[in-house]
Amino acid sequence: MEIIAKGAEANLYLENGVVIKERIRKEYRIPEIDETLRSMRTKREAKLLSLARRAGVPTPVVLDVDTKRKSITMNYIDGEKVKYIVDTLSKEELNRLFSEIGSLAAKLHRSHIIHGDMTTSNMLLSRGRVFFIDFGLGEVNPSLEAKGTDLLVFRKSVRSTHFRREKEILKAFFAGYRSEYPDGEEVIERMKRIERRGRYVSAR
Amino acid sequence: MICLGIEGTAEKLGVGIVTSDGEILANITKHMPLREGIHPREAAQHHAQNIKPLLKKALEKAGVSLDEVDLIAFSRGPGLGPCLRVVAVAARALALKYRLPILGVNHCVAHIEIGRLTTGAEDPLTVYASGGNTQVTAYVEGRYRVFGETLDIALGNCIDQFARELELGAPGGPIVEKLARNGSYVELPYVVKGMDLSYSGLLTAAVKKAKEVSVADVCFSLQETAFAMLVEVAERALAHTEKEEVLIAGGVVVNRRLQEMLRSMCAEHGAAFFAPPRDVLGDNGAMIAWLGILSHNSGMKQSLEDTHVIQRWRTDEVEVLWR
Numbered sequence: 142m143e144i145i146a147k148g149a150e151a152n153l154y155l156e157n158g159v160v161i162k163e164r165i166r167k168e169y170r171i172p173e174i175d176e177t178l179r180s181m182r183t184k185r186e187a188k189l190l191s192l193a194r195r196a197g198v199p200t201p202v203v204l205d206v207d208t209k210r211k212s213i214t215m216n217y218i219d220g221e222k223v224k225y226i227v228d229t230l231s232k233e234e235l236n237r238l239f240s241e242i243g244s245l246a247a248k249l250h251r252s253h254i255i256h257g258d259m260t261t262s263n264m265l266l267s268r269g270r271v272f273f274i275d276f277g278l279g280e281v282n283p284s285l286e287a288k289g290t291d292l293l294v295f296r297k298s299v300r301s302t303h304f305r306r307e308k309e310i311l312k313a314f315f316a317g318y319r320s321e322y323p324d325g326e327e328v329i330e331r332m333k334r335i336e337r338r339g340r341y342v343s344a345r
Numbered sequence: 346m347i348c349l350g351i352e353g354t355a356e357k358l359g360v361g362i363v364t365s366d367g368e369i370l371a372n373i374t375k376h377m378p379l380r381e382g383i384h385p386r387e388a389a390q391h392h393a394q395n396i397k398p399l400l401k402k403a404l405e406k407a408g409v410s411l412d413e414v415d416l417i418a419f420s421r422g423p424g425l426g427p428c429l430r431v432v433a434v435a436a437r438a439l440a441l442k443y444r445l446p447i448l449g450v451n452h453c454v455a456h457i458e459i460g461r462l463t464t465g466a467e468d469p470l471t472v473y474a475s476g477g478n479t480q481v482t483a484y485v486e487g488r489y490r491v492f493g494e495t496l497d498i499a500l501g502n503c504i505d506q507f508a509r510e511l512e513l514g515a516p517g518g519p520i521v522e523k524l525a526r527n528g529s530y531v532e533l534p535y536v537v538k539g540m541d542l543s544y545s546g547l548l549t550a551a552v553k554k555a556k557e558v559s560v561a562d563v564c565f566s567l568q569e570t571a572f573a574m575l576v577e578v579a580e581r582a583l584a585h586t587e588k589e590e591v592l593i594a595g596g597v598v599v600n601r602r603l604q605e606m607l608r609s610m611c612a613e614h615g616a617a618f619f620a621p622p623r624d625v626l627g628d629n630g631a632m633i634a635w636l637g638i639l640s641h642n643s644g645m646k647q648s649l650e651d652t653h654v655i656q657r658w659r660t661d662e663v664e665v666l667w668r
């Protein structure tokens with residue numbers, strides 16, 4: 142079994158052409174919390190991967206869920222992490238890519254799917270299509286608050302990781318988001334409100 | 346070169362005297378007695394009343410006179426407006442009287458730099474948790490970028506408010522830490538969003554839970570939940586940034602259990618763990634003085650007119666010219 146990634150919370154193996162994502166135990170947290178989190182996230186991730194695909198967002202197909210081992214078996218996406226290609230793209234390419242990502246985010250939100258960790262580490266570009274992965278922190282939630290927070294997480298991650306191209310990326314992303322989501326503007330407004338709230342409190 | 350730094354962004358007032366070689370000659374902190382939450386105006390009054398004796402004490406401790414000081418630094422933000430202004434006024438008065446250059450510096454960046462100075466960490470991921478701030482930062486291309494932070498209240502604020510609601514006393518941190526020793530786990534909401542986290546829901550739920558189960562159980566569960574959230578966010582940021590060191594900062598990380606959890610996470614990822622001595626972990630004047638020296642040596646200058654305070658000043662807005 143070949144290990145393809147050791148993420149923050151999971152080990153990923155490639156075996157016979159399929160990916161096994163196993164959420165490993167964390168010694169730092171008490172077993173009660175650890176067990177609950179790993180079970181819940183494994184189940185949620187499997188469910189949301191399927192729901193997202195039905196909403197029109199490319200995701201790996203879930204082949205099996207092992208709730209004991211806290212693992213998900215899914216098909217392998219032969220592609221690159223969006224995080225790693227951002228700096229190699231031309232202005233037009235970047236614009237096209239993030240407007241596509243924005244419209245995929247909109248498709249999720251239109252179906253009330255919250256990704257929970259929307260960053261470029263969790264998007265794979267494969268043969269011109271963007272796949273969303275890593276839904277373990279996600280949920281189904283129709284509220285503006287949840288959707289606004291989802292967008293804020295994305296915006297903040299762009300700010301910290303892609304600071305060189307932050308403006309271009311966000312402009313394309315939000316344009317794509319709006320174009321695919323009639324109520325998108327409301328969500329974007331909520332995102333800004335949540336951010337202001339946080340900053341106010343953090344200044345105390 | 347000798348720098349005198351004044352810290353006073355919240356309820357603590359500190360004066361530190363540091364040399365350009367990084368020697369801390371004095372570092373004296375005065376805590377305001379807290380029964381309830383921080384009232385900005387009362388805290389400002391506390392600072393105004395204590396600044397003179399504190400300056401005197403620090404100078405005596407360092408064995409230097411103000412004539413020997415070369416630079417005045419002060420905490421310009423982020424923090425409580427009235428407190429910041431008292432400190433800024435004191436710093437300006439000293440700079441004028443002794444004709445010294447003055448620099449207002451960022452409180453959060455000062456925590457990171459004093460940690461690097463005192464532990465020898467070179468390029469760490471910093472986990473900074475205090476009463477008013479909770480953030481995970483790392484240096485990338487000229488700035489300390491914020492990879493994770495609270496979306497609402499700070500970790501220290503969450504624990505302190507919990508203790509206040511239950512009338513356990515103040516400051517809440519050490520009291521909750523002690524009570525937690527005899528508790529067992531009850532479920533509380535665990536809220537991590539990407540590399541960010543949220544404590545306000547946890548606070549509400551913990552206060553409510555205390556009406557059903559023992560205080561010890563809630564204290565234990567509050568700590569375990571709140572700390573695991575922070576450690577997880579740090580872990581995600583560590584994997585994301587691929588840094589090899591973790592540095593802790595802020596008054597809350599004095600907590601033994603939190604340190605133990607962070608150590609364990611570092612061990613798992615093969616990262617080195619750095620904990621500064623206690624007197625520079627919480628808010629203190631030495632960190633301000635040291636950042637003053639770093640800033641000054643990298644060519645930064647401020648005239649008295651540009652030393653207005655900045656209540657909301659993000660860590661990633663500061664250009665790091667000394668690295």
Ligand SMILES: Nc1ncnc2c1ncn2[C@@H]1O[C@H](COP(=O)(O)OP(=O)(O)O)[C@@H](O)[C@H]1O
Binds near residue numbers: 148149219
């Ligand atoms: N189905 C897949 N096909 C190909 N690579 C994958 C797949 N799932 C995950 N990966 C790779 O593994 C990495 C970590 O997976 P992820 O689900 O994001 O776990 P983590 O929660 O640890 O971040 C991804 O960034 C990606 O490079």
Ligand SMILES: [Mg+2]
Binds near residue numbers: 148262263275
């Ligand atoms: Mg991931």
